[in-house]
Amino acid sequence: AQKVTQAQTEISVVEKEDVTLDCVYETRDTTYYLFWYKQPPSGELVFLIRRNSFDEQNEISGRYSWNFQKSTSSFNFTITASQVVDSAVYFCALSEVNYGGATNKLIFGTGTLLAVQP
Amino acid sequence: NAGVTQTPKFRVLKTGQSMTLLCAQDMNHEYMYWYRQDPGMGLRLIHYSVGEGTTAKGEVPDGYNVSRLKKQNFLLGLESAAPSQTSVYFCASSTAQGNRYEQYFGPGTRLTVT
Numbered sequence: 001a002q003k004v005t006q007a008q009t010e011i012s013v014v015e016k017e018d019v020t021l022d023c024v025y026e027t028r029d030t031t032y033y034l035f036w037y038k039q040p041p042s043g044e045l046v047f048l049i050r051r052n053s054f055d056e057q058n059e060i061s062g063r064y065s066w067n068f069q070k071s072t073s074s075f076n077f078t079i080t081a082s083q084v085v086d087s088a089v090y091f092c093a094l095s096e097v098n099y100g101g102a103t104n105k106l107i108f109g110t111g112t113l114l115a116v117q118p
Numbered sequence: 119n120a121g122v123t124q125t126p127k128f129r130v131l132k133t134g135q136s137m138t139l140l141c142a143q144d145m146n147h148e149y150m151y152w153y154r155q156d157p158g159m160g161l162r163l164i165h166y167s168v169g170e171g172t173t174a175k176g177e178v179p180d181g182y183n184v185s186r187l188k189k190q191n192f193l194l195g196l197e198s199a200a201p202s203q204t205s206v207y208f209c210a211s212s213t214a215q216g217n218r219y220e221q222y223f224g225p226g227t228r229l230t231v232t
Contacts, residue, residue, distance in 0.1 A: 009158075033219045045208065045223040052219075091160060095219050104149055104212050104219050105176070108160035 002027045004094050006109035013082050014117050021077040021112045023092030029053075033095040034068065034075045035106065040088040048090075051075065082116045089113050120144055122224035124209050130230045131199045139194040139227050141209030148214040150192035151176070151221065152184060154205040161208060167192055168214075199231045 003026040013019045025034065036048040049059065051068050059066045063080045079086050092109040125140045141150065148169050153161040153176075163176030167186040181203060183195045192211075196203060206228050210221040 004160075035220075037223075043206070044225050047220060047222075050220055093161075104221065105151075105163055105166065106161070106210075106221060108153075108162070110158055110160040 002029075002094055002096060002107045004092050004107050004109035006092055006112050008112045009110075010113045010115070012115045012117060015084060016081050018078060018080050019082050019114065019116075021079075021090050021092075021114065023075045023077065023109060025073050025075065025092070025094045027073075027094060027096070029096050035093040035095065036066065036075075036077050037091045037093065038088045039091065039111070045091075048077075079114075082114075084116050084118050087114060087116045122209055122211055122222050124207075124224040124227050126227060127225065128228045130232065131196075132232055133200060135199050136195070136197050137199065137229075138196075139207055139209075139229075141192045141194070141211075141224055142190055143192075143209075143211040143222070144190065145211060145213070145222065146189070147211035147222075148189070149212045150186065151210045151212075152182070152192065152194045153208045153210065154178065155208060155226075156205050164194065164207075199229075201231045203229065204231045205229060 005024045032053045034051045038046040056068050065078045067076045089111045091111045093106045095106050122143045151166040152164040155161045162178050164182050165176050165184040167173045170189045173184045185193045206226050208226050209224040212221045
């Protein structure tokens, strides 16, 4: 069965600190996608990144970076020099890849609440 | 281009009442989904649709029905609301072509059942 685990329920940091959000997944599929979404206090879900299982290159986008390691089934997210506006719930999600009748169903982790204090 | 919209944004129901949540997307996406979000549980898939006229059950379908009569709309119905259905409901859509694995989410509907 597919599963996404975000063991960190809440993290509190002071502005300008670096913070890493952990994500561990389980799947029997050899082809899959991993995602990170941000949910700010306003409630909407904001897409941050998609990574497919064949691409283990780390990615950096401004202050955000992602570390994908298939060997440990992890897809961790780091925010460098955190800011108050980064305060949100962050979800990691896994999508199976089904060809012909694909549904793109997302399996979400339970989320990590990040609080960045000024 | 509004993306994914949901109606209503908030609703309070009494136990046993019925209601329909409407999701509309203007991106011509084939796939549409309904999720519910509960504290500490993340988002869980209720029902989904891979095209007009087709629906399928997700992880937590009990107590809900759905319909996809038009490609752009996906309706979620509660026939007899229960307090356990108090939740935030999100609709999402995605394309079957190209960048098919990114789901676009609506703003959510906060439902309280008393």
